Amino acid sequence: MFTIRNFENEFEFFQDMLYESIHIPENKPSKEVLLISPDIRKYHEGWGRKGDKALIAVDAENKTVGAVWYRLFDDNNKSYGYIDGNTPEIGMAVSKEVRGRGVGTLLMHNIIQQAKDEGYNAISLSVDLENSSAIHIYQKLGFKDYEVVGTSKTMIYKF
Structure with missing residues (x-):
């Protein structure tokens, strides 16, 4: 059983998850090195500004997963x-x-609803072209291909 709740003060866990979300199959730099690179730093630097939203999944023991x-x-x-x-x-x-137990799908359903409730017309994501399992999940959720740039695919979900 997993529960979804609003992000509180778990910035280190958020950074752990940001690091995990970056698909680099071989020779992935350390978390400390990767998260300060200019292309990645923009995803967490100054977190809490207008338009930032995060949700956390916890298990039955209230452990962040x-x-x-x-x-x-x-x-x-x-x-x-x-x-x-x-x-x-x-x-x-x-x-x-906890991968493969529905946590990702549960998180995605919740963030899609959150964005819709906040009045956005669409949401997007970027996924590595080699990450076929993630692409398949995003397509099942209703994301559509938008464009390919380099080794990444941008997908969009319109409300």
């Missing part, structure tokens, strides 16, 4: 899954020990 979040970007600070300044980009990761 996954997270999903979104953030708005703009033309001067584009993200990998950037559509426009009114479309938040989602990131998500689940702890290895």
Whole structure:
């Protein structure tokens, strides 16, 4: 049994999940190195600004096991899954020990509803082209292909 709740003060766990969400199959840099790189730092730096939202999954013992979040970007600070300044980009990761048990799907359903409730018209995400299992899950949830840039696919979910 898993429960979804609002992000509280678990910034270190959020950073752990951000690191896990970055698909680098071989020679992945350490968390400390990767999270300070300019392309990744923009996803967590100054967290808590307008448009930032995160949800946390916890297990029956109240242990954090996954997270999903979104953030708005703009033309001067584009993200990998950037559509426009009114479309938040989602990131998500689940702890290895609970993968395949529906936590990711539960998180995604909750963040989609959250974005809809907040009045957004769409949400986006970026996924590595080699991450076929994630692409399949996103398609099942209703995300559609938007564009391919380099080794990543941007997908969009319209309300």
